[in-house]
Amino acid sequence: MAKQYKTLGEEIWKNRVETISAELFIFTYGSLVTQLVKDYEDYDQVNAHLEKMGYNIGVRLIEDFLARSGWGRCTDFRETMEVVSKIGFKMFLNITPTVTHWSADSKACSLILDENPLNDFVELPPEAQHKLWYSNALCGVLRGALEMVQMQVEAKFTSCVLRGDDISEIQVKFVRHLQEEVPDPDD
Amino acid sequence: MIYSLYLFDRHCQCVFYTEWNRPGASRSTSDDLRNQYVWPTQHGSSDPRKDTAMVDEAKLVYGVIYSLKSMVAKLSATAGSDQFLSYRTNTYKLHYFETASGLKFVLTSDPATSSLLEVLKQIYLHIYLEYVVKNALVPADPKKSLPIANDYFCAVLNNYIKGLACFQS
Numbered sequence: 318m319a320k321q322y323k324t325l326g327e328e329i330w331k332n333r334v335e336t337i338s339a340e341l342f343i344f345t346y347g348s349l350v351t352q353l354v355k356d357y358e359d360y361d362q363v364n365a366h367l368e369k370m371g372y373n374i375g376v377r378l379i380e381d382f383l384a385r386s387g388w389g390r391c392t393d394f395r396e397t398m399e400v401v402s403k404i405g406f407k408m409f410l411n412i413t414p415t416v417t418h419w420s421a422d423s424k425a426c427s428l429i430l431d432e433n434p435l436n437d438f439v440e441l442p443p444e445a446q447h448k449l450w451y452s453n454a455l456c457g458v459l460r461g462a463l464e465m466v467q468m469q470v471e472a473k474f475t476s477c478v479l480r481g482d483d484i485s486e487i488q489v490k491f492v493r494h495l496q497e498e499v500p501d502p503d504d
Numbered sequence: 505m506i507y508s509l510y511l512f513d514r515h516c517q518c519v520f521y522t523e524w525n526r527p528g529a530s531r532s533t534s535d536d537l538r539n540q541y542v543w544p545t546q547h548g549s550s551d552p553r554k555d556t557a558m559v560d561e562a563k564l565v566y567g568v569i570y571s572l573k574s575m576v577a578k579l580s581a582t583a584g585s586d587q588f589l590s591y592r593t594n595t596y597k598l599h600y601f602e603t604a605s606g607l608k609f610v611l612t613s614d615p616a617t618s619s620l621l622e623v624l625k626q627i628y629l630h631i632y633l634e635y636v637v638k639n640a641l642v643p644a645d646p647k648k649s650l651p652i653a654n655d656y657f658c659a660v661l662n663n664y665i666k667g668l669a670c671f672q673s
Contacts, residue, residue: 376646380637383603384629390604465514465605465646497606500516500566 322399325386326407333385334408343437350451360448367450371457379462382408390466394491395423397468401459402428410434414487427475430485441479450474456487467495505614506671507596509661510565511632514606517649518544518562522658524665525672526612527595542658544651565610569600589621599624607632617670631660 353363382388386404391397398416406428407413414428435452450456456472463470469492476482508523521543543558572588580586590599592615601609601624609624635657636642643650665671 373644377637377644379605380603380607380633383605384633387625388604461646467606498514498516500563500570 322403323413326404326413329386329404329408330411339434339437343434346435346454347439350449354445354449360445364448364450364453367453368457368460371454371459372461373457374454375458375461375463376465378409378458379465382462393423394468395419397463398426398428398489401463405462425488425490428487428489430487433478433485436479436485439479446480450477451479452477452485459487459489464495467497469493469495505617505673506620506665506668507612507614509612509627509665510562510608510610511652512566512569512608512610513649514646515649516566516570518566519649520652521558521562522661540658540662569608569610590619601625601628603628613670620670623668627661627664631657631664635660
């Protein structure tokens with residue numbers, strides 16, 4: 318099964334993705350974070366704002382993902398996370414994070430980002446090293462995109478190479494299935 | 505022959521409706537894009553009576569789809585994987601496509617038309633995605649329904665539908 322996602326992800330990346338210059342993308346994100354740091358002067362607020370921006374990206378990105386991958390509904394959260402990693406991340410960032418550290422009830426796991434293009438050329442100033450989650454927008458994207466397919470999740474960074482950790486890790490926790498809305502009974 | 509298109513969002517609201525060769529429609533059938541009937545519009549249309557009728561019609565169509573969907577799921581042997589694709593009466597055929605994100609595309613045509621599922625998918629992938637989702641000027645609030653008031657979207661959709669082999673035949 319896992320292999321099938323991988324092949325599909327690679328096929329989409331090769332044939333159905335318009336690419337832009339990686340440098341352009343990295344520097345745009347970098348200047349955005351820098352500007353937020355200047356504006357807020359508080360790293361917690363910057364983290365929160367990055368997450369919110371990511372959320373707004375995610376709610377649109379999911380349509381692009383669904384339309385281009387032609388993927389339907391996943392049967393469970395495990396499958397969802399495989400698809401997120403092998404097809405989603407592949408399609409938009411050309412990376413495939415490892416899905417691991419599953420909790421016993423299959424409701425929480427970690428995405429290990431072996432490489433993160435956003436991090437290229439980045440060095441955090443010492444005062445930001447213990448406060449800023451530089452790629453926090455990714456967490457928001459995950460939350461926004463999955464909410465649109467009726468899954469409420471919590472996503473947060475637990476370690477990041479830019480802070481001097483060995484790996485970058487996003488912890489994703491499944492909260493609940495959202496009910497599909499039903500028409501007003503009065504009508 | 506293609507009659508009309510409804511687009512419902514995840515909040516069960518009709519965010520876009522337009523029609524072409526719909527039988528019984530009294531409007532002129534000129535090719536002028538400005539005469540294309542589109543609903544709902546932001547600035548209210550010239551014919552308020554028609555608007556009220558449309559509100560009821562949209563609710564009815566949604567109700568039918570919703571009930572059919574529940575029935576299909578009930579009768580299905582494999583839980584969760586069945587979706588209905590179309591139904592047909594003696595005067596029209598209704599084609600249906602739903603995305604995992606809860607968008608619902610509904611197209612009506614004459615009963616002899618073969619499956620238009622691919623057409624609906626193309627509208628999603630090449631028209632809705634390009635001119636609504638990727639349009640930064642379209643406000644996106646996942647909690648609210650916003651009618652699609654986007655001339656570009658209408659124009660491209662119109663061209664696409666009119667270019668189909670089954671449009672007039």
